Amino acid sequence: MTKVGVIGGGQLARMMIGPSVELGLELRVLAETSDSSARDRTTSVGDYRDLETVLAFAREVDVITFDHEHVPSDIIVALEKTGVAVRPGSAALTFAQDKILMRERLEELGHPLPVWSVAHTPEDVSIFLEANGGRIIAKVPRGGYDGKGVAVVTDPEQLDEWLARGPVLLEEMVDFSRELAQLVARRPTGETAAWPVVETTQANGVCAEVILPAPTENHNVIEVAAELGRQIAHDLDVTGVLAVELFETADGRLLVNELAMRPHNSGHVTIEGSVTSQFEQHLRAVTDIPLGSTESQHPWAVMVNVFGGMDVQRYGRISASSDVKLHNYGKEARAGRKVGHVTATGADVSDTTSRARAVAEIFHADI
């Protein structure tokens, strides 16, 4: 039986548990604490930044994959040298870990990007600000997530602290009409499978709602986004699931915002929405078995995150909406924390969205 080792014990590792069982894989998780979200399959507890911890974990598995992109590059390279399969590999992962490297590489490859630059000094910031309307986005190249390490900048002084620690990525404020995400899976053999592009809504820089497929009258968007996702997965030699976060502009262009090389919040909707969920597909991809169908099972699927706290005792209030599925991450309540999500499916997008929101609201517990 193939043993898959996941570094990181969050909800992404947790949601791989069900599919791993059905596929007959042995899932093992290296988590930072014994009560992580993926505690049911946590076989090692330790720091993913500690080489010995990670190497010991890797000796017990056939393939290593990830719940997050925070494992230091030198550790991933050291892992690869031991001969264990690391998917995605260090060469691909670096573009999900370092936003400046990602921008440089995607630009070389000719993919559509926002206007961007790298600032080393406050003067660099001033020049970019002036050229881009006096209001720009700044990002620390490494370690940011869910809105952390991202700032709207109107004054170079705002970046003094970040610049003291190293270069900062600057981007134009894209005047987007909405945000989309393209998910695609890729096997080591090169086989790819793309789901229909989804529409995502952020709240305070964090993914809050996802609609599968992205509502559009222009079917071209679905095809263009899928092809872009496949091309990036191929160009960067990604294995596993790749999420390409996109801006759609008023004039219909798609610009690449961020990349993630793992199951992604925008793909949770595939659990009920698609024949093959992103979690099953990620496991198939990293163990190099043929990918499953990415066809939709319903006209619409809508996912709404639950933040803060989650009270499952309130199941009793939702019997009338019984085709809304709850996913509980088994986490302690904390302000702003993603503690679960719900997904509704249906034939009408606004009805489906309303049902998902209503159930998320019911489960959401004040903390």
Add this chain to the structure above:
Amino acid sequence: MTKVGVIGGGQLARMMIGPSVELGLELRVLAETSDSSARDRTTSVGDYRDLETVLAFAREVDVITFDHEHVPSDIIVALEKTGVAVRPGSAALTFAQDKILMRERLEELGHPLPVWSVAHTPEDVSIFLEANGGRIIAKVPRGGYDGKGVAVVTDPEQLDEWLARGPVLLEEMVDFSRELAQLVARRPTGETAAWPVVETTQANGVCAEVILPAPTENHNVIEVAAELGRQIAHDLDVTGVLAVELFETADGRLLVNELAMRPHNSGHVTIEGSVTSQFEQHLRAVTDIPLGSTESQHPWAVMVNVFGGMDVQRYGRISASSDVKLHNYGKEARAGRKVGHVTATGADVSDTTSRARAVAEIFHADI
């Protein structure tokens, strides 16, 4: 977090793992060996016939449920006396454990049954044989499953050994046109939910194929079967999933064959076929949270068991049938053993059946 304890570590316990994670329940399994099918959640290893073993396991959980019906009644009664919730309870379970008690009770309640009798002596067998065409079915009342403890009898001498051990249930050879199974879930509060009745095909006394819903031009069958299932669940005070195995006769009557009070092979098809699978529903029922929708997600879903051995390396051969889902039970190969199943879904029943059979054939490995 509610802790659910499952006695028995087979594939039924295994297939509860995924839903338990998403519902945020803590699943614990008492298995007979550490390498059981449900080993990923096996927290205790021991003999379910040993009172101390079972009591120690029960102290760690909030509710006890079952992977099989072989736990002795006195142990279940002792469990209930400790105050732990046992679902289904001993009063209900006895009708799934003892086929004579089941026949007696269902007859009292007026449910439709084959002609039956209890034999204590060879003379009893002779009389029943003569009255029923010289060819009957005999069953040991307790402990039989998957064709074991069941015999076709034409000569009373065949039953000498069984009669020496106790009474034997005799039944007419029902001239059925096909076999069906009605699954229904019931909560302690009394809420029930019935899936559409399925058609089952047996091979050597073991479930081999299941079609959801049972093909019929007479929609009445679906309603009659659902109402029968709900009524039996109510009458016997079942909690959790109840499977009612049925014979459909040429003149359209439904006769109760067997009962099982747990997820059942005939319900595996609900994983892909229904909004709520039997495994999720069983967990909802035994933890007393409102039941999910039993609506179908596809016009047809067809399940085919894989017996003997299963070679998942053959995934490579099924990329063209990628909407067939594989369920691997993680068992060692052994002649005749259920080692997994596949489910196909689709718009046409014969195409869906063909695809499921073809993929089951691919995965089936000679041993």
